[in-house]
Amino acid sequence: MGEVMISEENLKKLYINGCDIKKNEPLKYYTSFRIGGSVPLALFPKTLKTFSETLFKLKEYNIPYKILGQGTNLIVSDSDLKFNVLCTKYLNNLKIEKKDNRSLVIEVESGMSLSTLSFLISGWGYSGLEFACGIPGTVGGGIYMNAGAYGGEMKEVVLEVESYDLKNNTIRILKKEDMKFGYRKSIFQEGNLVILSAKILVEKDNQEFIYNKIKEYSTRRWEKQPIDMPSAGSIFKRPKPDFYVGTTIEELGLKGYAIGDAQISTKHAGFIINRGNASFEDVISLIEHVKKIVKESCGVSLEVEPQIWR
Numbered sequence: 001m002g003e004v005m006i007s008e009e010n011l012k013k014l015y016i017n018g019c020d021i022k023k024n025e026p027l028k029y030y031t032s033f034r035i036g037g038s039v040p041l042a043l044f045p046k047t048l049k050t051f052s053e054t055l056f057k058l059k060e061y062n063i064p065y066k067i068l069g070q071g072t073n074l075i076v077s078d079s080d081l082k083f084n085v086l087c088t089k090y091l092n093n094l095k096i097e098k099k100d101n102r103s104l105v106i107e108v109e110s111g112m113s114l115s116t117l118s119f120l121i122s123g124w125g126y127s128g129l130e131f132a133c134g135i136p137g138t139v140g141g142g143i144y145m146n147a148g149a150y151g152g153e154m155k156e157v158v159l160e161v162e163s164y165d166l167k168n169n170t171i172r173i174l175k176k177e178d179m180k181f182g183y184r185k186s187i188f189q190e191g192n193l194v195i196l197s198a199k200i201l202v203e204k205d206n207q208e209f210i211y212n213k214i215k216e217y218s219t220r221r222w223e224k225q226p227i228d229m230p231s232a233g234s235i236f237k238r239p240k241p242d243f244y245v246g247t248t249i250e251e252l253g254l255k256g257y258a259i260g261d262a263q264i265s266t267k268h269a270g271f272i273i274n275r276g277n278a279s280f281e282d283v284i285s286l287i288e289h290v291k292k293i294v295k296e297s298c299g300v301s302l303e304v305e306p307q308i309w310r
């Protein structure tokens with residue numbers, strides 16, 4: 001990759017084309033952990049067309065960048081960053097298509113809040129996305145991570161994704177079977193495809209049944225997770241189906257253990273929270289400490305779930 005900064009002339013072109021631009025922007029304001037140094041440029045395309053065109057231009061200018069959704073699955077270095085971000089926050093449109101008497105296909109842009117979408121669809125009496133009612137972040141981030149909860153996963157509801165192929169500068173439609181979905185995995189993690197929009201299938205169901213599921217999942221989340229504190233969600237992936245990371249960390253006496261302001265949540269030991277001014281190093285040191293103790297005590301190697309940007 002070349003220079004991090006785009007020339008003033010080219011920035012003006014991006015702006016005129018529908019991309020908001022902020023220079024020297026601190027990412028701590030864009031991450032749920034409230035940690036993150038400044039990027040030279042944060043770019044905010046206002047339409048899908050501008051998004052694609054900006055992706056094309058960034059490649060042409062040879063500019064390093066990352067795609068930013070709502071930053072709820074990120075651990076970002078608090079040093080000055082040597083890449084820019086292209087943020088999907090304005091890409092919120094959706095179209096509804098009736099598939100048959102029972103089902104709807106929702107075509108949604110990648111920046112839409114997944115949890116808002118879940119509540120909207122459930123409110124119309126359609127089932128399928130209840131599992132996502134409390135998953136923070138965007139539809140794009142949810143597909144990238146194959147986000148899931150309470151037995152549901154994105155791969156079950158996503159029919160199709162419209163993506164931008166960075167290798168060939170083309171728009172590519174991917175079907176479910178093309179997306180290599182696995183536990184917190186998708187083809188998008190390979191780095192060549194950016195999610196522009198997705199088609200999601202939902203089915204008509206009993207309104208009260210749907211409402212009760214949402215109520216149950218939200219209650220469980222509120223009672224068990226520190227959702228009112230800055231965090232990046234579960235810090236480790238589940239290494240095998242019957243291995244509960246939070247319970248293990250708790251049994252090893254690490255609940256509440258802290259390095260600086262990064263602390264193993266006292267509510268759910270699978271979460272690290274920022275109880276004030278935690279630094280990137282505090283979080284990384286705490287992760288390493290937990291990994292070491294779990295490896296020594298249980299012989300299990302834990303893998304970090306959020307993406308680490310440095």
Ligand SMILES: Cc1cc2nc3c(=O)[nH]c(=O)nc-3n(C[C@H](O)[C@H](O)[C@H](O)COP(=O)(O)OP(=O)(O)OC[C@H]3O[C@@H](n4cnc5c(N)ncnc54)[C@H](O)[C@@H]3O)c2cc1C
Pocket residue numbers: 032066067068069070071072073074088110134135136137138139140141142143144145146147148149188193194195196225226227231232233234307
């Ligand atoms: C309190 C809390 C609870 C959580 N609970 C859950 C849970 O129950 N289940 C679960 O699975 N996760 C959970 N998470 C993690 C997180 O919410 C999900 O992973 C979410 O899907 C991330 O979406 P995002 O928009 O915030 O992505 P970001 O954090 O912004 O980005 C994550 C990755 O996705 C990439 N990305 C984002 N958008 C696109 C795009 N359009 N195209 C290509 N790449 C893209 C980014 O480049 C980055 O690599 C939780 C997090 C928190 C803070």
